[in-house]
Amino acid sequence: MLKGGTIDRLKAVAPLAAVLLLALVLRLVGITSQSFWVDEGWTSWAISLGWREMLDLLAHDNHPPLYFVLLKLWAGAFGSGDLALRSFSVMCSLAAVASTFALGSLWNRTVGLAGGVLAAVSPPLVRYAQEARMYSLVTLLVAAAGYFLARMLEEKAGGNRRWWPWTLCMAGALYTHHLAWAAFGAQMLAALALSGRRESRRVAVLGGAAVLVLYLPCLPLTVRQVTVGRSMTWRQQVGVQDLAKDVWLFLNLGGGWGKALLTWGAALLTAAGLALGARSGKKRWGLIVLIACLPVLAVWSVQQMQPIYTDRYLLYVAPFHCLLMALGAWELAKLLDPGMPCRGRAGLAPWNSETHSTGMAPGLALAVLVALVIVPTSGALAEYYEGLGPLKSDFRAVAAHVEEAARPGDALALVQTAPPFLHYYEGDLPWEAFPGIGVEDYVSSEEEVARKLSRIARPGSVVWWIGHTWDISDPQNLVEAQLREHGVYWDELWWHDSPRQEPIRMAAYVMSDVDFGRTPRTALGANFGGQVELTSYDLQRDRAGIYVGLWWRALSRPERHYNAFVHLIDGEGEIVAQGDHLPVNPFYPIGRWEPRDVWRDEHRLALPEGVEEGDLGLRVGLSWGEEGEHQLPIVGESVPGRGWMGQTYLILPLESECQSSQAGCGGES
Numbered sequence: 001m002l003k004g005g006t007i008d009r010l011k012a013v014a015p016l017a018a019v020l021l022l023a024l025v026l027r028l029v030g031i032t033s034q035s036f037w038v039d040e041g042w043t044s045w046a047i048s049l050g051w052r053e054m055l056d057l058l059a060h061d062n063h064p065p066l067y068f069v070l071l072k073l074w075a076g077a078f079g080s081g082d083l084a085l086r087s088f089s090v091m092c093s094l095a096a097v098a099s100t101f102a103l104g105s106l107w108n109r110t111v112g113l114a115g116g117v118l119a120a121v122s123p124p125l126v127r128y129a130q131e132a133r134m135y136s137l138v139t140l141l142v143a144a145a146g147y148f149l150a151r152m153l154e155e156k157a158g159g160n161r162r163w164w165p166w167t168l169c170m171a172g173a174l175y176t177h178h179l180a181w182a183a184f185g186a187q188m189l190a191a192l193a194l195s196g197r198r199e200s201r202r203v204a205v206l207g208g209a210a211v212l213v214l215y216l217p218c219l220p221l222t223v224r225q226v227t228v229g230r231s232m233t234w235r236q237q238v239g240v241q242d243l244a245k246d247v248w249l250f251l252n253l254g255g256g257w258g259k260a261l262l263t264w265g266a267a268l269l270t271a272a273g274l275a276l277g278a279r280s281g282k283k284r285w286g287l288i289v290l291i292a293c294l295p296v297l298a299v300w301s302v303q304q305m306q307p308i309y310t311d312r313y314l315l316y317v318a319p320f321h322c323l324l325m326a327l328g329a330w331e332l333a334k335l336l337d338p339g340m341p342c343r344g345r346a347g348l349a350p351w352n353s354e355t356h357s358t359g360m361a362p363g364l365a366l367a368v369l370v371a372l373v374i375v376p377t378s379g380a381l382a383e384y385y386e387g388l389g390p391l392k393s394d395f396r397a398v399a400a401h402v403e404e405a406a407r408p409g410d411a412l413a414l415v416q417t418a419p420p421f422l423h424y425y426e427g428d429l430p431w432e433a434f435p436g437i438g439v440e441d442y443v444s445s446e447e448e449v450a451r452k453l454s455r456i457a458r459p460g461s462v463v464w465w466i467g468h469t470w471d472i473s474d475p476q477n478l479v480e481a482q483l484r485e486h487g488v489y490w491d492e493l494w495w496h497d498s499p500r501q502e503p504i505r506m507a508a509y510v511m512s513d514v515d516f517g518r519t520p521r522t523a524l525g526a527n528f529g530g531q532v533e534l535t536s537y538d539l540q541r542d543r544a545g546i547y548v549g550l551w552w553r554a555l556s557r558p559e560r561h562y563n564a565f566v567h568l569i570d571g572e573g574e575i576v577a578q579g580d581h582l583p584v585n586p587f588y589p590i591g592r593w594e595p596r597d598v599w600r601d602e603h604r605l606a607l608p609e610g611v612e613e614g615d616l617g618l619r620v621g622l623s624w625g626e627e628g629e630h631q632l633p634i635v636g637e638s639v640p641g642r643g644w645m646g647q648t649y650l651i652l653p654l655e656s657e658c659q660s661s662q663a664g665c666g667g668e669s
Contacts, residue, residue: 023120035396041420066175067134093129114326123254145169186294265372272328333364391501399424416473450516489542579603621649
């Protein structure tokens with residue numbers, strides 16, 4: 001028979017156990033239904049290496065090493081399959097839920113339970129608990145640090161022992177993700193602003209200094225990762241309004257696919273938490289507000305100078321946002337409970353509800369949460385489980401297809417797809433990664449592409465090009481240009497089950513020869529506005545269309561983001577087909593090019609049926625304006641006799657000089 005003390009302890013533990021069970025179930029549902037995507041594949045690749053190789057590879061990554069070190073140890077015990085690697089994130093996420101529960105319980109057991117439930121069902125926390133990446137770990141460490149900081153702020157003299165676990169958690173967060181510096185700054189500011197005693201502020205400074213000392217061994221790696229010149233980025237500048245909206249949808253519904261109308265209840269509770277939460281304890285309220293808001297403001301500030309924003313980088317804000325909503329629900333319930341005292345000192349011990357309620361407020365608070373937040377959240381989770389939210393690219397299916405369709409002697413050209421593809425591929429075909437895994441940001445050297453392809457391709461065999469539709473890894477399409485030049489396009493397949501899924505494309509080329517090298521091109525030397533020179537162009541064909549490669553060189557920093565237009569025109573000058581876009585790709589528009597940058601810009605033209613090529617030509621230039629109504633004039637030419645001076649476009653033959661003869665082939669590359 002259980003004694004009274006044991007029953008009381010079970011009653012105290014039961015709510016947390018129920019919340020963690022709910023969180024566990026939600027994080028295990030469909031955890032292996034989607035394959036690893038590119039970043040998860042990179043994680044799998046990194047931890048499969050030896051320790052020295054892994055640390056060397058991480059030096060070229062843009063994330064600190066702690067997550068990979070812990071996951072490698074985890075994989076040594078539990079294996080490296082999808083479930084094994086993702087389950088580490090599940091455990092981190094469960095601990096983050098428990099930290100949210102514990103921090104909310106510093107108010108009272110209702111706020112603790114409400115915050116824990118909200119964290120348990122939070123779509124972003126569920127989503128990234130099912131991913132083999134570091135986001136759940138950094139969320140746990142920041143949430144745990146917030147709890148220890150809150151305990152220190154509440155305790156009297158002698159409570160400074162809370163600083164050592166805070167120091168360890170905060171240093172661990174910095175070793176996990178670079179943007180945890182925003183959380184560190186927010187918590188340090190909270191510690192200094194909310195500490196009521198000089199002694200506490202002194203210890204706060206010492207604790208912050210201890211974090212920095214612990215981080216010193218990682219500082220050279222950080223400097224290397226954030227200062228290495230990356231001439232191309234895959235992120236774009238995000239305006240203040242768009243960033244705020246995106247962060248809000250992410251924290252409440254897990255991403256921009258959510259319906260903004262469903263967040264009105266969350267907005268009401270968040271506003272109530274911000275406006276009324278101080279009534280239940282100014283220090284704890286101030287701590288939550290600062291940790292929830294300052295990192296977002298910090299990312300916004302940096303975003304104005306350098307595009308770094310990605311919603312998942314702010315996942316560690318989610319537990320504190322859950323607590324703001326829980327606190328808002330509690331304060332609204334107190335207003336609705338006629339028996340609730342208007343003010344009162346909040347108890348510090350977890351689950352000390354007697355001083356806070358006559359009985360109605362806890363039930364009202366939970367009812368408000370269910371009606372305003374949990375029901376809409378459940379809909380967002382259901383969409384996620386049903387595949388109506390973001391879908392990971394299906395590398396599992398692609399690898400299985402290659403194992404079935406490929407033949408001995410074939411080869412694989414993996415363009416930004418090597419880590420996730422090789423995570424599933426069990427065949428033995430030779431392969432090359434473009435760019436090199438963890439070494440290059442993007443494919444930049446035509447000569448290096450030629451060397452890599454010559455190592456794996458054989459005449460008469462098939463080279464399977466496997467890549468994303470994103471043009472950030474091979475923005476100049478140098479790999480496929482080599483395959484077109486020395487092979488015959490055979491066929492292609494696409495894996496794309498939803499508009500919310502990044503497609504994977506597989507194109508097969510039968511090699512005619514393997515004399516890979518510099519792609520033939522025709523020298524032009526057209527100087528557009530003294531800003532950009534079109535040095536040369538190349539032409540290729542296959543069953544899918546005509547490919548025009550324009551080789552641009554920046555003469556100075558271009559004045560704006562010009563659009564490159566390539567028109568296939570008939571003898572009357574009418575457009576038969578066109579391929580207009582920002583040169584290279586939208587993530588590195590022409591207005592960001594530096595002097596002497598040289599890029600190949602490829603335009604695909606689909607030739608309409610029944611149109612003869614004999615009378616066709618190409619009209620090429622740079623334009624701007626909503627309808628391309630402004631065109632940049634040609635002010636000079638480095639190849640004499642072209643006669644383009646003063647024009648705003650070039651007229652080029654559909655057959656380049658390099659295809660009819662070797663005369664005139666050149667241009668810088």
